[in-house]
Amino acid sequence: xxxxxxxxxxxxxxxxxxxxxxxxxxxxxxxxxxxxxxxxxxxxxxxxxxxxxxxxxxxxxxxxxxxxxxxxxxxxxxxxxxxxxxxxxxxxxxxxxxxxxxxxxxxxxxxxxxxxxxxxxxxxxxxxxxxxxxxxxxxxxxxxxxxxxxxxxxxxxxxxxxxxxxxxxxxxxxxxxxxxxxxxxxxxxxxxxxxxxxxxxxxxxxxxxxxxxxxxxxxxxxxxxxxxxxxxxxxxxxxxxxxxxxxxxxxxxxxxxxxxxxxxxxxxxxxxxxxxxxxxxxxxxxxxxxxxxxxxxxxxxxxxxxxxxxxxxxxxxxxxxxxxx
Numbered sequence: 001x002x003x004x005x006x007x008x009x010x011x012x013x014x015x016x017x018x019x020x021x022x023x024x025x026x027x028x029x030x031x032x033x034x035x036x037x038x039x040x041x042x043x044x045x046x047x048x049x050x051x052x053x054x055x056x057x058x059x060x061x062x063x064x065x066x067x068x069x070x071x072x073x074x075x076x077x078x079x080x081x082x083x084x085x086x087x088x089x090x091x092x093x094x095x096x097x098x099x100x101x102x103x104x105x106x107x108x109x110x111x112x113x114x115x116x117x118x119x120x121x122x123x124x125x126x127x128x129x130x131x132x133x134x135x136x137x138x139x140x141x142x143x144x145x146x147x148x149x150x151x152x153x154x155x156x157x158x159x160x161x162x163x164x165x166x167x168x169x170x171x172x173x174x175x176x177x178x179x180x181x182x183x184x185x186x187x188x189x190x191x192x193x194x195x196x197x198x199x200x201x202x203x204x205x206x207x208x209x210x211x212x213x214x215x216x217x218x219x220x221x222x223x224x225x226x227x228x229x230x231x232x233x234x235x236x237x238x239x240x241x242x243x244x245x246x247x248x249x250x251x252x253x254x255x256x257x258x259x260x261x262x263x264x265x266x267x268x269x270x271x272x273x274x275x276x277x278x279x280x281x282x283x284x285x286x287x288x289x290x291x292x293x294x295x296x297x298x299x300x301x302x303x304x305x306x307x308x309x310x311x312x313x314x315x316x317x318x319x320x321x322x323x324x325x
Contacts, residue, residue: 022068022071022072023071023072023075023076024072025072026068026069026071026072026073027072027073027075027076029069029072030044030052030069030072030073033052033055034048034052036248037051037246037248037249037252038233038243038245038246038248038249039051039233039246039249040233040235042076042077042080042082043077043080043082043083043085043236044073044077044085044236045085045233045234045235045236046085046088046090046091046236047144047234047236047256048085048236049070049073049085049086049088049091050090050091050094050256051249051252051253051255051256052069052073053066053069053070053091053094053095053098054094054098054252054255054256054259054265054266055252055255056069057098057265057266058255058265058266063095063098063099066095066098067095070086070091070095073085073086074086074087083236085236093260094256094259094260097259097260097262097265098259098265112268112269112271112272112274112275113267113268113272113275114272114275114276114278114279114280115156115254115258115268115272115273115275115276116156116276116277116279116280116283117280119258119261119263120152120156120210120276121210122261122262122263123152123257123258123260123261123263124149124152124153124209124210125261126257126260126261126262127142127145127146127148127149127152127257127260128142128144128145129141129142129145130142130145131143131144131145131238133237133238140238141222142238143222143223143234143238143239143240144234144238146215146218146219146222146223147219147223147231147232147234147253148253148257149215149218149219150212150215150216150218150219150220150231151165151231151250151253151254152254152257152273153210153211153212153215153216154168154184154202154212154215154216155250155254155270155273155274156212156273156274156276156277157202157203157212157277158184158200158201158202158212158294159200159273159274159277159278159294159295159296160186160200160273160274161270161271161274162247162250162251162269162270162271163247164186165231165245165247165250165270166229166231166244166245166246166247166249166250167187167244168184168186168229168230168231169227169228169229169230170220170225170226170227170228170229170230171227172184172185172186172187172230173185173216173230176201179204180201180203180204181201181202181203181204181212181213182201182202182213182216183199183200183201183202184199184200184201184202185197185198185199186198186199186200186296198296200294200296201294202216216230223240224240225240228242228244229243229244229245230244231244231245231250232244232245233245233249247270250270251269251270251271253270254268254269254270254272254273255268255269274295277291277294277295278291278295278303281294288300288303291303
């Protein structure tokens, strides 16, 4: 072998080893993230990969770094003889959305940004409605889409924390005797230190397409959930997992849904649903007492934090000044 050929061969070997190390490092990162979120890494679902991308960029990774991680996930699945979850057009769409909106604003320590109409309706409209096992297969209802719509609407209307969405079970859910919707029992919460339990209403808002009671019933019916956790994972093959979503997974589902709708990546979290309820109800003129009944806040000062955060834009002379010529 000539010196030139040997140098080229050794260079290729070095790059190959470097690539393998990068694959292993990126796979360990993905595997650890899945374990923390209560999701399956191998085989991974397309939705899991999408959530991972959003999480990476939200926590400061460059979009190019997130794209590189896809190679590690793809390599590990191919080595195991499993379908590649990164090949989905949805994954490429999320990555493209992150690239378009790469100027991500880091969150401060104040209240989460409110997710409310009309952006909330935009997020719900972007939830998938159909699933096709193969391109030429007949479409069936998307369980992930039904789950996401129910989770987002219940989280908003019931003003729930992500831990409460994760912990909700069918045993906690009761139909109102007068047909007004559902009542959800919350066994314990941050504002219920004595553990007495609280109740929140999930009203029928028919004929609105954004009815929380209807969305919840549709999800439970499609998923055939009659006992156990209400909100669960959905596999890449459109099947239901038995275990409840973790609180971290709830946040990631909300983040993915907002990115899918074209909103700014990294801006919203699961708590944005609760903040959105407070802000929207206040905008519509509902008294604080009725808002607190649903949010279960005990202190007026906590409720006012949400309102002050929004009022700096709606009740501020600076924002109403005419633009300079």
